[in-house]
Amino acid sequence: MRQSLFLFFLLFTTIVVAQTKVSGKITDAAGDPLPFVNVIFKNSNEGTISNEEGRFYLESDTNYKAVVFSFIGFESKEVPLGAKNTYKMEVVLQEEAAALDEVVLISGKQPKKNNPAIDILRKIWENRRENGVKQFKQYSYDKYEKLEFDLNTIDSTLIKSKVFKGMEFIWDQIDTSNVTGNSYLPIFINEAYSKVYGDNVLNEEKEVLKGNKNSGFQNNQALIAFVKDLYKEYNVYDNYLKFFDKAFVSPLSRTGIDVYNYKLLDSAYRDNKWCYNIVYYPRRKNELTFKGDFWVNDTTWAIKEINLQASKSANINWVREVYIEQEFEVLNDSTFLITRDHFLSDFSLRKKEEAQGIYGKRTTLYDNYEFDIKKDKSFYGEQTDPYNEAVYNRPDSFWEQNRLESLNKDEKGIYKMLDTLKTVPRFKTLYNIGATLATGYYEVDNVDIGPVFSIFGFNEAEGLRIRLGGRTYFGQNDPWRIETFGAYGFKDKRFKYGISGKLLLDRKSRLKVFSGYRKDVEQTGASLTTSNDVLGRSLASSSLISVGSNDRLTRIKLATAGVSVEPAKNFVVRVTGSHRKLRSATDTFSLDYFAEDGTIKSTISQPEIELGLFYTPQRKTSGYGVERTIINDGDFPSFYLGYTYGLKNILDGDFEYKKLQAFYTQPWNIGGFGRLYSTVEVGKIFDPVPLGLLSPVPGNQTYFSLYNAFTNLDYYEFVTDTYTSLHLEHNFGGRIFGRIPWLRDLDLREVVGFRAVYGEISDENRALNASNITYRAPGDIYWEWSVGVGNIFRIFRLDFNFRGNYLDNPGAREFGVTGVFGFSF
Structure with a gap:
């Protein structure tokens, strides 16, 4: 999205x-x-x-x-x-x-031995930890950041396009990039002024935003935060530089000798410092590398200037060009401090030079460095108001005083042009279409209708299913939100519905209350870690096509109410009370169990109280309302610990039990070897409960690749009350295919996966069973593995899945093929 x-x-x-x-x-x-x-x-x-x-x-x-x-x-x-x-x-x-x-001529492979450029590179490695602000115990500086986006490669066909009818005034002024030479028109600009504080002893850093201004979409923190995350900060001295979820090998990397050719080109004074000029370029194609040159001082071995241009053959989607420049100034004849950082990227659906695209440009300036001014540790841990309206509405006098670089005529024109553009009806229409495709909701006054992508579904209980919902939306910072849906199944001829509400009581501590109710059909064994999300629905319950008979579905009536608070950044404490009524949704599936009096019951009535602790370090969010947008989704570790207590004889509760669950998920950038995703889940139910309250190992009977499910398992093939599971998935990013000549130009990416689960189930739980399912737990560790080919047509991945054991289970699927669509760089 x-x-x-x-x-x-x-x-x-x-x-x-x-x-x-x-x-x-x-x-x-x-x-x-x-x-x-x-x-x-x-x-x-x-x-x-x-x-x-x-x-x-x-x-x-x-x-x-x-x-x-x-x-x-x-x-x-x-x-x-x-x-x-x-x-x-x-x-x-x-x-x-x-x-x-x-x-x-500087071309071809350069020698690794007796190469003066590499001798200089080794000096840089030896001294890189002593450069910049890392030389001081504490530091602070002013930071001014300017983000701009431009429509590029303007030609007569685009100018005469009917899409821009009524908006022809935007073509009045066009400029040309000094990097690519292509014409462009600016469409968005954002300015931010901050004060940055750091302590190398405490290993802490804090950035305090003092002012923010943007054109066209005032106070749209979601867009601003996404753009900033897209251009996250980096250090050229690091071995790998991460852009667009990819790890590029830095030319200053210790592994650079194996990746780049280096050539000493020149030596000269740069700001009264004698420096060497080294040119570098990739040894091989299709790898995430750069080409360019840098100037390095001959005594401190610190970088004075550097530019990096991504290799055009790099396996990265939608990005035609990446260009980076950094400049450093000398303090006290020895300390090199960054003063300017310029980053340009050229996005396009096609990599051909004549194709239209979008420039993204970030310019960051640094000034007013101060050192060794100590601040208490509490200063770095203080929670600040995530949104101060005054910060986003500073007067022009503030910017005239704090801009570290004046806007040129072109940039000043963006503010005026976007203000005019927003009054054009055709632009509003295009905006609404784009917003619907982006969010999945269609805006009607202060109500969003959708999600439009979940209107149709199919399962054995409901047959063809139609669903339509909506939510209130006055703005991304709404202090309250109501969401609802209605659905109808043409096979069971039943109406389903749900409604939920959330209210933010305190913005700083993120104290909020929530409640809701849902009557629906659900695949309750689709995940190990249970959720009380009233309006959530798994793909397993609504996939249009499934493998085998997808009939093990449950009719659920779920009511919840709770409160959550964020006492520290990205640490959430949540208490939820819920009541569930469960019964089978089909005649071929049963949740029957033996009651205490020996009778067989088909419906479970169960209230619960859950305490959940969530910790997501490094997560970045946008907005300050009851719901926030996660900016760096899938780019931070997540921890969860939950304790659930089931109540008996209260609100018609059938069972008393205790349950512990925990999970840990972490993405890892393995340098130039790609990206690894890992998840560990553990759980235990301490008292006897029937099938509807146990923990089935999540199978997958859809044709979609689902990360936390076991692709070659059917639903309820394994059921547990104690479990441990591991999921690993590694994307090599084309490192192998990129070295095969006949595959190289396809930009395919290799993906391997491994999944395993160990589980137990007690005799007491087996004794409760009166259903048509024979309980079995994976006591010998069930495992499976997969290999996949990703980036097919840049949007699709095909996985080939193999079952490792338990091949004697009735109807066991030894092999399966799944796929998934997705947008990724």
Whole structure:
């Protein structure tokens, strides 16, 4: 959903033209491209270098009459400029006659031994821990961040498109990127000013937002927070730099020698410091690597300047270009502190240069460094108000005083253009369509209708099922929310419904109350860790197609009420009271059990009280209302510990029991070897209960790959009262396929999985059974494994699943094929 929001909101634009622009390609006399050629406007210090393909782009706000090309071993060439915009230049450099024997082009594999560039790289490794703010016990600094998104590769076809009818004014001003040379129109800008405090002794850091301003979508913290997470901060000295959920190998990495070619290109003074210039580029294609160059000081071995451009062959979806620049200043002749960080990415559905796309640009400036001013540890642990309205509505005078870099004419124009655009009816229509696709809800006044993607379903009990729901929505910071749904099954001819409400009582502590009621059909064995979510519904109950007979369904009437609070950041305490009535939904499935008087009962009536503790360190959220948007979903560890007490003879309760459950899930970036997802779940029920209250091992009879389910198990094939399960799934990100020539260009990704569960069930629980199911627990550890091919057409993954044991179970499925659709970089 976040990516869909991102692609939609980046739709429109306006900017003015710089004074002098040149672009083109540089070759030698034989027609071979010349990389890393110096390109400079004559009589200036404004310049760039050509890329690996010999292409270059350079612009300036000043009018220049000529551009000069120079490269070691070649004759310098001056080209006069007849117009202020000169594109697609074809520049041919001639080798110097006196230096023909000395010409060495930077290409191909560079040696690892006797290479001065690698000797310098080792010096950087030895000294990197001593650079920057890490040299001091405490530090603080001002931070100004500017985020901008632009529609790029503007051509006449796009300008004349009927989509933009009535919005033609947005094309009045177009500019050109000084990195890619493509035309673009800005559509969104966000500015943020913060104060950052850190303590290297306590290993703590805190950022206090002082002001935030954006164009077009005032106070839309969800969009702002998503964009910021997309461009999360990084340290070029780290071995791996994470962007778009991918781990790129840093050119300063200790493993860089095996991944990059390095060449010492030049040495010169940079701000009165003697520095070496090193060029680097990938040794192999299809890996998550960069190309570029950096300047490093000859005494501190600290980076003075660095630029990184992602390899065009890198296995990453929807991103056509990534370009990074960082600059550092020298403090006290020894300390190098970052002063400027510029990050540009070019998003597009196609990687062809002529395809339309969206630029995302982040510029971060740092200033007013102070050191060794100690603050109490309590300062770093203090909970602050997650949303201060004044911070998002600062006057212009605040920004004039605190901007570390003034807005140019183009950026100032974005605010005005977006304000005008929002008044155009056609834009509002496009906005509503995009919002529906992104959120799954269609907005009607202050009510959202949906989710539109769950309208149709099918199961053995209901046959074809139609469901429609809605929720109140006045804004993302609503202090209360009501949600409801209604559904009808054409086979059982029954109406189902549900309603829930939530109210935020205190914004700072996140104290809220909630309650709800649901009457529905559910696949109750779809997960080990139980949930009291009134309106939640598993895919197992509503999949249109299933494997075998999906008839082990339960009619449920569930009422809940509770309270939750967040005493510390990302630590939630929740107390829930619930009452469930359960009975079989089909004639071929039974929840019957023996009552104390020896009779057989078919309905379970059970009230419970649950205490749940949730801890999600590093989770990032947006908004301050009763519901918050998780920005970095799937990018942080999660811990849960729950204690449930079942009540007997209270509210018609049938059983008294105690239950403990816990889970831990963690994503891991394994450097250049991809991403691993791991989950461990444990649980125990301490007293006898019937089948409807036990813990079935979650099977999967759908054709969808479900992470926390056992793909080759049927529902209720194993039932437990004590269990431990492990789920592992590793995505290699194309590391293997990328080295196979005939597969390389497909950008496929390898996925392997392993799942195991151990469980027990007591004789007392078996004795309660009066159903048509014979209880069996995986006492010998059931396991299965899978191999998959991901990134098929960039949106689909196909998994081949193999059962490891218990092959003698009736109807055991030894092999199965499942798939899953998804949007990922």
